[in-house]
Amino acid sequence: MEVEINVQRKIEIIILSGFLGSGKTTLLKNLLEQEQKSGRKAAILMNEVGEVSIDGYLLPPNFPIEEITNGCICCSGKDQLERTILNLYKTNRPDVIYIESSGLAHPIDVIDSCLSPIIANDIEIKNVITVLDSLRWCHRQEYSKPIQCLMEEQVKYADLLLINKIDLIQQQTFNKVIEEIENLHPNIHYQITSHARMEISSIQSSCHEREIEHQQFHVHNHLHINHLVYVFTKPIEKNLFEQWLQTLPLSIFRIKGFIRFKETPVKTTLFQYAYGVPMYLNQEIAFPTNLVLIGEHLNAEKLKRQLEKLEN
Incomplete structure (x- = not known):
């Protein structure tokens, strides 16, 4: 692949992680509205496991968007992710690219997919934000062991965790959720949210390296x-x-x-x-x-x- 990128500044990459239905698209809408008010140029990359994308229709207009469908960007879509980031940069020159990963993606695999040698010097993976459906978290034992483990890994490798849909659980249940999360990730930075509302100013830069050891989950081979x-x-x-x-x-x-x-x-x-x-x-x-x-x-x-x- 022929690539010609001469950037004087790095493109910020913000990865939105979290299991299916947790509120990632709602969070993305909220963040894009704030980006628009600030005057920064934002672009969007969305990943769907299925052949067609639905969530792209739900976002505010006038933002450049690329969609990767029919596969997970942390598995079969790695090469396509690289090409798509390049295309968004060359076409739109954004300040930040938001990547909404599939609800079945492991955040470390998405980071690794972004850090291709071809583009790694030109991007800064600023933050991994995981959105947690607090009610579903309380009922995760109803699902298979691989699914439970994936949900826990998405929390474990978050830079910022949004404990979302907090309005759907009781105070006693909330205390249990916080205790479980802090046991899993003692130093985690989290926010309590309803409808995935957060201030964009609270997104701080984090450092990410390649090939962090973690539990491997392939959508088809491991999670079925x-x-x-x-x-x-x-x-x-x-x-x-x-x-x-x-x-x-x-x-x-x-x-x-x-x-x-x-x-x-x-x-x-x-x-x-x-x-x-x-x-x-x-x-x-x-x-x-x-x-x-x-x-x-x-x-x-x-x-x-x-x-x-x-x-x-």
């Missing part, structure tokens, strides 16, 4: 995570869709996409689902009606048949 992208061809009935949601196993971690409901006059509805909790947001734009499902040992054929039945 797979996904399904389903494309709706027509509107469906919302009550039948909600009945289907109630039948889903705990092994389905995340669903997100756009749907058209027969009962709703808007053009599309943004749908997000994490650990059994659905969320709907009406949209006046006719987004592609793609639905992305991510889970462990996902039975894609069975789910496809169920979704097809909703359209009949």
Whole structure:
């Protein structure tokens, strides 16, 4: 790959980590709004395990964005990550690039992917921010051992931990969460947040080196995570869709996409689902009606048949 970068200043890289549905995209929106007010030029790199990206539609306009889909940047997407960072720099000359990693990515693997010899001298990995869903953390024992371990590793290797969705747990539970996190990472710097709100000024520079020893997790080989992208061809009935949601196993971690409901006059509805909790947001734009499902040992054929039945 031919590369010509002559930078007088290093490009800041801020990595957003955290398990599926923890609030990374909400955090990114909040940070971008603050960057815009400060006058700094920010660019975005988003990674989705599935073939299509949903979260990119949710970000504020006028920010250059690149998306890496159908693979995790810490596994099969390392070369693509390098090329994408270069393209964002050469095209936009940003002050900072925000990398929203897949919810299944290990932060150290993402750091290592960024520190390619070709671009390492031209970037500064300023901070790894891990967003923790405090309610899901309390119930992590419901998931497989590899998933539990990944969630703990994402906390362990954070420069800054956002203990998010704090409004969903009781004080006694909160005290237990803090105790568990401090036992796992005694010197961790954390903030308590609701809706992933934080001040950009609290992001401090950290030092990162390559090849830090850590537990290896490959999305397919170790976590057994797979996904399904389903494309709706027509509107469906919302009550039948909600009945289907109630039948889903705990092994389905995340669903997100756009749907058209027969009962709703808007053009599309943004749908997000994490650990059994659905969320709907009406949209006046006719987004592609793609639905992305991510889970462990996902039975894609069975789910496809169920979704097809909703359209009949």
